[in-house]
Amino acid sequence: CGNLGDLCPAWWPERISLTHLCDALEVLAESYEFKEIPGRCLAFRRASSVLKSLPWAVRCLRDTEGLPCLGEHSKAVMEEILQSGHSFEVEKTLSDEKYQTLKLFTSVFGVGPKTAEKWYRGGLRSFSDVLAAPGIHLNRMQQSGFLHYGDISRAVSKAEARALGNLIDEAVRAVTPDAVLALTGGFRRYRGKEFGHDVDFIVTTREPGKEEKLLTGIIERLKQQGLLLYCEYNASTFDMVKLPSHQFEAMDHFAKCFLIVRLEGGRVEGGLHGAEGDGRGWRAVRVDLVSPPMDRYAFALLGWTGSRQFERDLRRFARAERRMLLDNHTLYDKTKFLAATTEKDIFAHLGLEYIEPWQRNA
Ligand code: CTP
Ligand code: MN
Ligand code: MN
Ligand code: MN
Incomplete structure (x- = not known):
């Protein structure tokens, strides 16, 4: 509490870190996401996001006075953790079978809260339950999700992201020398030694109207090289004259693709993160490519x-x-x-x- 912080006795067993508080709020956000109550989910996400960027430690609730986006519920949870080290609601959520199962199911590429809920209601509790259940239809994305589960649920390192950048760059140059390729998403934001869950790129060309061709060209090339393990391609539905939406849209209208790419180990100095020892020499990585027209490049x-x-x-x-x-x-x-x-x-x-x-x- 600024200078009041001196009142915290020196023997106080554990300082509650900001990460600890954020993680707790994120658990509640996720559980409301599963319950499909977006308002509450967002409220906890906002609270966590405000705390995450705090340049000072939080020892008691007064340390958060005047901060925006901290609702009563979030404050109550924080207060409880600051005083006792635990939140009853968070612990209860973490040990809840439904929360655990939905968390497991939604960790599969292509499985969202709706599908996870359906499987849970059908009595399924594990991957082997799902894979053995009669009458369960897995779409192509979910099949790839299960097939490459180990690889794509493992974090992607910076070295791997760089190697992928080279691979995509090579494909782009082969299609047209006149292209613009940029790293985006988490790997553009991170400094230091952080990891991502996928690698995101924007690719476009100065030739108006050719950006979609470029994207399909890259996909075709990766396929020919035998590096494409999965591809979902969404053609452009971008309308030049349409006003922007008032809603926060999860999806934009540019041509894009969601890929699983085979990354050869030899391309990465120091070997592949976490893949050493299984003797394969490659790993699967999730890659997203989006291809806006050049005049919308900055917005994308x-x-x-x-x-x-x-x-x-x-x-x-x-x-x-x-x-x-x-x-x-x-x-x-x-x-x-x-x-x-x-x-x-x-x-x-x-x-x-x-x-x-x-x-x-x-
Ligand atoms: N995004 C978007 N439309 C999509 C997918 C993503 O606008 N259809 C934007 C989101 O705003 C997100 C960014 O692209 O901030 C990157 O998405 P994603 O890869 O899911 O998240 P990252 O921030 O890169 O984090 P991670 O390391 O988990 O991939
Ligand atoms: Mn990403
Ligand atoms: Mn993500
Ligand atoms: Mn992505």
Whole structure:
């Protein structure tokens, strides 16, 4: 508590770290996500995100006075943890069979809360239950999810992300020398030795209207090289004249693909993270590619760099403070399109100082 912190006795057994508090709030957020109560889920996500970026320690609730986005429920949970080291509600959630099962099922690529819930209601509790259950139809994405479960649930290291960057770059150059490739998503935000769950790239070309061809060309090339373990391709539904949505959309309209790529171990200095010893010499990695037209490149880059919470907050700021509409495609001031070739242009339109990717980990 600033100088009141001195009142905490020196023998106090464990300092409660911010990570501990954030993790607890994230558990509750996730459990409301499973229960499909988005309002409550978001409230806990916001609270956790505000704490995550705090530059000071939290020893008691007064240390969080004046912070935005901390609701009564979040505060009660924090108070309990700060005083006793535990939250009854969080512990109860963690030991709840339904929560545990839904967490397990949704960890499979292609399985969302709805499918997980359906399986749970059908009495299924484990992967072997699911795979042995008669009458369960797994779609192609879920089949790949189970097939490559071990690999794609293991974190992707920076070295692996770099190796993938080279591989994609090679494919891009082979299709057209005139392309622009950029790393986006978590790996663009992280500094230091962090890991991601997939690797995200934006790819486009200066030739108007050729960006979709480029994407299918890259996919074709990876396929020919035998590196494509899974591919879901979504053609563009982007409409140049459409105003941005008021809703925070999970999905934008650009051409994109969700891939599982075979990454050969020999390409990575120091071997593959976690894959040593099984003698395979390769691992599967989740890769996302999105391909906006060049004049929307900056909007797509800003939208895909994330984090999700940062994007939500930035859009809300645009709407509430500037009466503008921002999404992955565009920025509008009333009915006027505000063009941008870089992210800096977009921040300038919004009257904000530029925020570096590593500062967007909300
Ligand atoms: N995104 C999006 N539309 C999608 C998928 C993703 O706008 N269809 C954006 C999200 O805002 C997200 C970013 O792209 O912030 C990256 O998504 P994702 O790979 O899921 O998350 P990361 O932030 O990269 O984190 P992780 O390391 O878990 O991949
Ligand atoms: Mn990602
Ligand atoms: Mn993710
Ligand atoms: Mn992704």
